[in-house]
Amino acid sequence: MSDPSLLAPAELSAAGALAQQLQDGLDRVLLGQRELTKRVVVACLARGHVLLEGLPGLGKTELVKALAQLLGLTFRRLQFTPDLLPGDITGGHVLEERDGARTLVFRPGPVFAHVVLADEINRASPKTQSALLEAMQERRVTVLGETRPLPQPFFVLATQNPIELEGTYPLPEAQLDRFLFKLDVRGVARDTLETILVERRQGRPPELAAVADLAKLESLFAAVDRVFLPRAVAGYVARLVDASHPSAPDAPKEVKGYVRYGGSPRAAIAIAEAARAHALLGGKPNVGFDDVRAVAPDAIAHRLVLDYRARLDGVTARAIVAALLAAVGELAEPLPREVAHGR
Secondary structure, three states: OOOOOOOOHHHHHHHHHHHHHHHHHHHHHOOOOHHHHHHHHHHHHOOOOEEEEOOOOOOHHHHHHHHHHHHOOOEEEEEOOOOOOOHHHHEEEEEEEEOOEEEEEEEEOOOOOOEEEEEOHHHOOHHHHHHHHHHHHHOEEEEOOEEEEOOOOOEEEEEEOOOOOOOOOOOOHHHHOOOOEEEEOOOOOHHHHHHHHHHOHHHOOOOOOOOOOHHHHHHHHHHHHOOEOOHHHHHHHHHHHHOOOOOOOOOOHHHHHHEEEOOOHHHHHHHHHHHHHHHHHOOOOEOOHHHHHHHHHHHHHHHOEEOHHHHHOOOOHHHHHHHHHHHOOOOOOOOOHHHHOOO
16 A cells, blocks of 8 residues: 555656756756756755855856746845845835824835845845845844744845955855755856857847746645655765764764864755755655765755865865765665665
């Protein structure tokens, strides 16, 4: 007898088809970046926030706008600058006269939208960046002691230029930890550039129609929640995150030599939820070790706090995660037969 909590083949097929429509739409906007668009879809299905890092002009902003269009959700863009204030993000109270009396009225800021683009987030001061902390974690904002819920679902997709560029501030570790993924946006190949020049006058992307609405999106989230996470795979995620700490007995030499602080419990949750979404996109009703390996670098690398020796030796966080994946074994116990065969 089948378990009603697990996804039936028809449900899995319907959810996977909708997710694939979403990725296909993003691929129409951002040419030649299929692996990147897949990661954005995975983060969306996992209801997580995304930090996109890359040089200007690579299509980061158009990617976020396209995501909001395809989902049929409200969209607001925030241009982060050094003079941006926290109230410019959350909104604030203004004095209005109504019926002959003056009263304070709250005017919502740009954060009150389903999809918020925090453009060039590392150009604002840490104080202003921190205005997003409660919104990203709690899906609400508090102004003058009054807490207001944000629209659901709520996604922050932030872009940033590489830290080496002038006029930027490193994001606080507490804020980095709230991003499900940090994704590197790289340049495209020569043939893709040629296609852009021939088919897109002035670089304008194609018009997109929504492929989902709030009801369809909620059904997609519900399908992700029902993707089964075997205990053996959960144990693998726990061992990966534990081994990212230099004090852990299973930490590889790269972690012991270059990492000051490893991933938090939020990192383990992020890997597990992203792995569920990745499995659904791959047409699987349960999470496998391959799903964890696929999402772990994007979910944990930005959460590692590296020692100064890493910069001196040219060692990156992603290189350390690669060593972590190579060092930590998969199987602590065998998968159940029906899960191993995707039933």
